[in-house]
Amino acid sequence: xxxxxxxxxxxxxxxxxxxxxxxxxxxxxxxxxxxxxxxxxxxxxxxxxxxxxxxxxxxxxxxxxxxxxxxxxxxxxxxxxxxxxxxxxxxxxxxxxxxxxxxxxxxxxxxxxxxxxxxxxxxxxxxxxxxxxxxxxxxxxxxxxxxxxxxxxxxxxxxxxxxxxxxxxxxxxxxxxxxxxxxxxxxxxxxxxxxxxxxxxxxxxxxxxxxxxxxxxxxxxxxxxxxxxxxxxxxxxxxxxxxxxxxxxxxxxxxxxxxxxxxxxxxxxxxxxxxxxxxxxxxxxxxxxxxxxxxxxxxx
Amino acid sequence: xxxxxxxxxxxxxxxxxxxxxxxxxxxxxxxxxxxxxxxxxxxxxxxxxxxxxxxxxxxxxxxxxxxxxxxxxxxxxxxxxxxxxxxxxxxxxxxxxxxxxxxxxxxxxxxxxxxxxxxxxxxxxxxxxxxxxxxxxxxxxxxxxxxxxxxxxxxxxxxxxxxxxxxxxxxxxxxxxxxxxxxxxxxxxxxxxxxxxxxxxxxxxxxxxxxx
Numbered sequence: 001x002x003x004x005x006x007x008x009x010x011x012x013x014x015x016x017x018x019x020x021x022x023x024x025x026x027x028x029x030x031x032x033x034x035x036x037x038x039x040x041x042x043x044x045x046x047x048x049x050x051x052x053x054x055x056x057x058x059x060x061x062x063x064x065x066x067x068x069x070x071x072x073x074x075x076x077x078x079x080x081x082x083x084x085x086x087x088x089x090x091x092x093x094x095x096x097x098x099x100x101x102x103x104x105x106x107x108x109x110x111x112x113x114x115x116x117x118x119x120x121x122x123x124x125x126x127x128x129x130x131x132x133x134x135x136x137x138x139x140x141x142x143x144x145x146x147x148x149x150x151x152x153x154x155x156x157x158x159x160x161x162x163x164x165x166x167x168x169x170x171x172x173x174x175x176x177x178x179x180x181x182x183x184x185x186x187x188x189x190x191x192x193x194x195x196x197x198x199x200x201x202x203x204x205x206x207x208x209x210x211x212x213x214x215x216x217x218x219x220x221x222x223x224x225x226x227x228x229x230x231x232x233x234x235x236x237x238x239x240x241x242x243x244x245x246x247x248x249x250x251x252x253x254x255x256x257x258x259x260x261x262x263x264x265x266x267x268x269x270x271x272x273x274x275x276x277x278x279x280x281x282x283x284x285x286x287x288x289x290x291x292x293x294x295x296x297x298x299x300x
Numbered sequence: 301x302x303x304x305x306x307x308x309x310x311x312x313x314x315x316x317x318x319x320x321x322x323x324x325x326x327x328x329x330x331x332x333x334x335x336x337x338x339x340x341x342x343x344x345x346x347x348x349x350x351x352x353x354x355x356x357x358x359x360x361x362x363x364x365x366x367x368x369x370x371x372x373x374x375x376x377x378x379x380x381x382x383x384x385x386x387x388x389x390x391x392x393x394x395x396x397x398x399x400x401x402x403x404x405x406x407x408x409x410x411x412x413x414x415x416x417x418x419x420x421x422x423x424x425x426x427x428x429x430x431x432x433x434x435x436x437x438x439x440x441x442x443x444x445x446x447x448x449x450x451x452x453x454x455x456x457x458x459x460x461x462x463x464x465x466x467x468x469x470x471x472x473x474x475x476x477x478x479x480x481x482x483x484x485x486x487x488x489x490x491x492x493x494x495x496x497x498x499x500x501x502x503x504x505x506x507x508x509x510x511x512x
Contacts, residue, residue: 008343008344008347009342009343009344009347010342010343010484011342011343011344011492012340012341012342012484012490012491012492013340013341013491013492013493013494014338014339014340014491014492014493014494014498015339015340015341015350015498015499016338016339016498016499016500017336017338017339017493017498018333018336019331020402021396021402021405021406024393024396024397024406025393025397082392082393083390083391083392084390084391084392084393084406084411084412085389085390085391085411085412086390086391088388088389088390088391089390091371091388091390092370092371092390095371095372095388096370096371097369097370097371097372099366099367099368100367100368100369100370100394101368102368102370102392102394103370103371106370152368152394155364155367155368155394155398156364156368156394156397156398157364157398157399157400157470157472158364158397158398158399158400158401158402159397226489227489230489295397297489298402298488298489298493299399299400299401299402299488300338300355300401300402300403300466300488
């Protein structure tokens with residue numbers, strides 16, 4: 001219960017004010033994060049598959065490079081679309097401020113895109129040896145590329161809900177979830193049963209860990225700070241994002257975990273693919289809710 | 301030199317003269333503000349009281365907006381003012397998201413970030429900010445915090461223990477102080493913000509940001 005609701009004497013009501021800003025980072029930023037999770041996640045998965053199941057993954061080099069290229073371009077396109085002055089994007093490269101995660105992210109994402117082009121070219125030329133060497137560096141770069149958005153969110157001092165350790169873990173888990181789900185769909189029949197099992201384990205465990213972090217925040221967050229308590233009210237009870245929050249948790253995490261267990265016992269590829277599709281759809285919903293709710297809080 | 305602001309809320313009577321002066325001086329577009337006065341009614345009828353709180357950029361020593369800006373459009377001037385270069389701004393709205401005081405907005409005309417600059421252009425010409433000049437009761441005190449003989453330094457000295465900043469827990473070290481403030485006037489979560497009609501018209505709590 002907020003202070004103004006405790007006593008009749010402290011009952012406080014805003015009786016005259018200007019309109020305060022609504023949603024500042026809209027759904028375009030949700031798509032940005034979602035596409036980046038796929039673009040970096042498939043690179044992580046290809047790296048793992050080539051080491052654990054090389055025979056099964058050998059034909060996935062070109063398709064994976066193309067999928068990553070497409071989704072990183074979607075990520076960049078929506079980043080650009082979200083700018084109010086998109087034609088000044090070049091200012092970042094000419095006047096970078098290195099205290100900003102946005103500046104670091106722009107440079108790293110551009111380099112990542114360059115490496116993806118190189119990977120696609122090497123895969124097309126079937127130069128597997130060089131491809132695998134470049135893939136190592138691409139995978140290493142994919143880590144900060146996927147993490148920089150967490151750094152950016154943590155730089156938003158106004159948004160108490162977004163704390164760096166939790167957001168960093170969520171970004172990596174989102175990349176593993178989206179990457180494994182996409183690889184299950186892209187790999188299809190090219191993947192051996194063992195490779196599918198590996199992807200299923202990655203998908204299931206990343207869903208479980210992400211779900212645990214969200215539930216920890218949901219239960220314990222309000223005990224730490226007044227702002228978090230108020231923000232989480234938007235996803236509790238009759239809150240405006242309650243339905244969407246739980247829909248996301250079920251579609252992204254809970255149902256895929258159950259489906260993966262079922263697919264392992266029944267050895268059904270269809271159930272595994274259903275889990276992958278649900279995880280990808282649910283991830284967008286989960287990301288969107290977490291992006292929106294801190295923006296509903298009045299700052300002044 | 302470190303310029304700062306102090307508002308004596310004992311003196312402020314909510315005339316909004318500062319708000320209008322700021323709008324005129326800086327040509328602030330409709331639906332946006334650099335400085336505004338918020339009214340909060342406290343208590344239950346007939347034991348009620350109205351508080352008036354002018355809100356503007358805090359020109360923080362450790363400004364989150366300056367840190368998050370990828371192109372240094374938000375930058376410090378030598379006199380401590382956090383200024384904005386609208387020609388350089390790319391409109392990423394990172395500063396709007398970072399500012400814990402909700403002091404930055406996207407200008408709907410230029411599609412760039414904007415905020416109070418303590419009237420840096422007037423200060424450069426040795427003039428006081430427009431809001432200071434307009435205040436009929438001298439509730440706005442502006443000056444050099446590094447100068448112990450300045451009005452603002454003396455005011456802080458004389459109000460020992462009664463000087464507050466907004467959200468000190470954020471670690472931003474604001475250069476904007478209040479005397480006579482309380483939880484209701486300085487903490488936005490300490491008051492209920494109803495949708496619908498307020499004193500003079502319809503209060504829409506959520507305004508669109510720029511072109512989205």
